[in-house]
Amino acid sequence: MFNKIxxxxxxxxxxxxxxxAYTLLLGVLAWSVFSLEDDSHKGVLTLLNIVLLTTPxxxxxxxxxxxxxxxxxxxxxxxxxxxxxxxxxxxxxxxFFSLALAFIVGxxxxxxxxxxxxxxxxxxxxxxxxxxxxxxLGFLCAIISRDKARGIGIAILLWLxxxxxxxxxxxxxxxxxxxxPIEKAMVGVSALNxxxxxxxxxxxxxxxxxxxxxxxxxxxxxxGTGLGAAIGFGLLCLWVLVPYLVSLRMFVRKDL
Amino acid sequence: MIEIQHLSKRFGKxxxxxxxxxxxxxxxxxxxxxxxxxxxxxLIKSILGMVxxxxxxxxxxxxxxxxxxxxxxxxxxxxxKGRYPDNMTIGQVIEMIKDIRGSKEALDEQLIDEFGxxxxxxxxxxxxxxxxxxxxxxxxxxxxxxxVLILDEPTAGxxxxxxxxxxxxxxxxxxxGKLVFITSHLLSELDDLVTHVVMMQEGEIRFHMPTDAxxxxxxxxxxxxxxTHVLKQDxxx
Numbered sequence: 001m002f003n004k005i006x007x008x009x010x011x012x013x014x015x016x017x018x019x020x021a022y023t024l025l026l027g028v029l030a031w032s033v034f035s036l037e038d039d040s041h042k043g044v045l046t047l048l049n050i051v052l053l054t055t056p057x058x059x060x061x062x063x064x065x066x067x068x069x070x071x072x073x074x075x076x077x078x079x080x081x082x083x084x085x086x087x088x089x090x091x092x093x094x095x096f097f098s099l100a101l102a103f104i105v106g107x108x109x110x111x112x113x114x115x116x117x118x119x120x121x122x123x124x125x126x127x128x129x130x131x132x133x134x135x136x137l138g139f140l141c142a143i144i145s146r147d148k149a150r151g152i153g154i155a156i157l158l159w160l161x162x163x164x165x166x167x168x169x170x171x172x173x174x175x176x177x178x179x180x181p182i183e184k185a186m187v188g189v190s191a192l193n194x195x196x197x198x199x200x201x202x203x204x205x206x207x208x209x210x211x212x213x214x215x216x217x218x219x220x221x222x223x224g225t226g227l228g229a230a231i232g233f234g235l236l237c238l239w240v241l242v243p244y245l246v247s248l249r250m251f252v253r254k255d256l
Numbered sequence: 257m258i259e260i261q262h263l264s265k266r267f268g269k270x271x272x273x274x275x276x277x278x279x280x281x282x283x284x285x286x287x288x289x290x291x292x293x294x295x296x297x298x299l300i301k302s303i304l305g306m307v308x309x310x311x312x313x314x315x316x317x318x319x320x321x322x323x324x325x326x327x328x329x330x331x332x333x334x335x336x337k338g339r340y341p342d343n344m345t346i347g348q349v350i351e352m353i354k355d356i357r358g359s360k361e362a363l364d365e366q367l368i369d370e371f372g373x374x375x376x377x378x379x380x381x382x383x384x385x386x387x388x389x390x391x392x393x394x395x396x397x398x399x400x401x402x403x404v405l406i407l408d409e410p411t412a413g414x415x416x417x418x419x420x421x422x423x424x425x426x427x428x429x430x431x432x433g434k435l436v437f438i439t440s441h442l443l444s445e446l447d448d449l450v451t452h453v454v455m456m457q458e459g460e461i462r463f464h465m466p467t468d469a470x471x472x473x474x475x476x477x478x479x480x481x482x483x484t485h486v487l488k489q490d491x492x493x
Contacts, residue, residue: 004352004355004356005356008352012341012343069342070341071339072339072340072341072342073340073341075306075335075339076338076339076340076341076349076353077356078304078305078306079304079306079328079331079333079335080328080353080356080357081325081326081327081328081329081357082325082328082356083325084325253308255267255301255306255307255308256301256306256307
């Protein structure tokens with residue numbers, strides 16, 4: 001049975017202006033990138049950077065704000081005969097479906113039209129996975145703090161950390177430890193950031209990993225193999241599951 | 257029907273409920289009274305499973321409510337301050353709750369009719385006045401013919417006509433043998449409704465007795481006078 005709560009939420013979000021604007025933005029960016037670049041390789045790279053910046057931002061902030069704004073809705077549902085876990089799952093899938101749909105309509109359609117082969121599928125799957133990861137992180141932000149402003153602040157900080165600060169830290173470490181053979185350790189460090197994981201996946205598909213230097217070769221050695229790719233994919237799935245399950249556990253025990 | 261045993265709840269530093277035990281049978285109409293912040297709403301929310309007790313247990317028809325959420329099918333709850341999604345219309349909210357409950361029994365739309373909600377089904381929840389929101393809450397509480405009605409300050413904010421409609425409805429449901437919980441500060445209003453009184457103070461139950469017994473023991477004629485009498489006695493002691 002398709003969850004009724006999900007249906008209400010999807011119907012509600014698809015009417016939301018911010019989600020429409022997000023779809024439109026992705027569409028305009030993707031179409032213009034592919035129209036400007038003759039080489040679809042370069043197009044994918046440009047689009048990759050745009051997607052990896054906007055998708056996490058919109059997913060995490062929108063999810064957090066939406067959850068705070070649905071506190072009434074959640075309260076109303078709680079007095080009805082529904083299991084708490086079902087309310088939370090309904091909210092999660094509702095938000096994930098709508099944001100993933102926005103991504104598929106906005107960026108997915110031009111990707112499928114302009115990019116051929118496995119690259120297109122991987123770019124699409126990574127976009128959807130990143131959406132899921134940041135929706136899950138948004139759930140965590142919303143449950144951690146009762147205060148809306150603080151919750152949204154945490155969401156923005158998380159996005160900033162994964163998009164910018166993390167790379168800065170990694171660069172810093174690279175320079176500090178440049179005398180040591182840390183290339184292998186870098187593979188492990190990259191698992192700590194879902195955005196980096198997605199980026200590595202796609203870059204390896206584009207055969208431009210040479211640009212990453214010696215570390216790139218290690219990445220290629222690891223993530224290029226079937227097992228490595230499976231591990232990377234599994235890690236991204238963990239990035240969805242862990243934050244979501246933690247938030248679920250907190251929600252089930254919360255007083256409302 | 258509802259058995260509460262040694263229920264305690266603590267919010268951080270505040271002990272809101274202290275070792276509350278209460279037993280309610282069908283056919284009773286119980287007034288839950290007490291000063292602001294004495295734990296009435298927390299007690300009600302505990303029965304509904306919205307607040308999880310620190311210790312103690314609540315049984316509904318012999319089953320522990322912590323293990324099974326289905327008992328909420330048999331409860332109609334009217335919150336003190338109903339909060340609904342802003343963008344939904346009255347009609348959508350009612351449809352959604354019907355859909356979620358999936359009740360196959362006949363619905364009781366009497367209050368929707370009498371409050372005249374049919375004419376304003378298209379209005380969005382955020383545009384409603386406090387009283388109209390209360391009407392929606394009341395209609396939803398009675399809609400599914402529940403065995404237990406929990407009404408938190410039901411008449412607060414309602415106009416006299418609507419309050420009268422609601423009181424008549426409470427009386428008629430009570431006469432069908434349902435268990436009714438009411439919290440209110442308007443003691444005069446409760447007089448002709450309730451059969452039992454539960455008085456709470458600082459998270460504890462002060463007394464739980466039939467209205468008649470209370471009136472007899474204090475030698476007074478109305479509930480309001482009886483309660484004032486008890487409070488004055490406290491003061492003297």
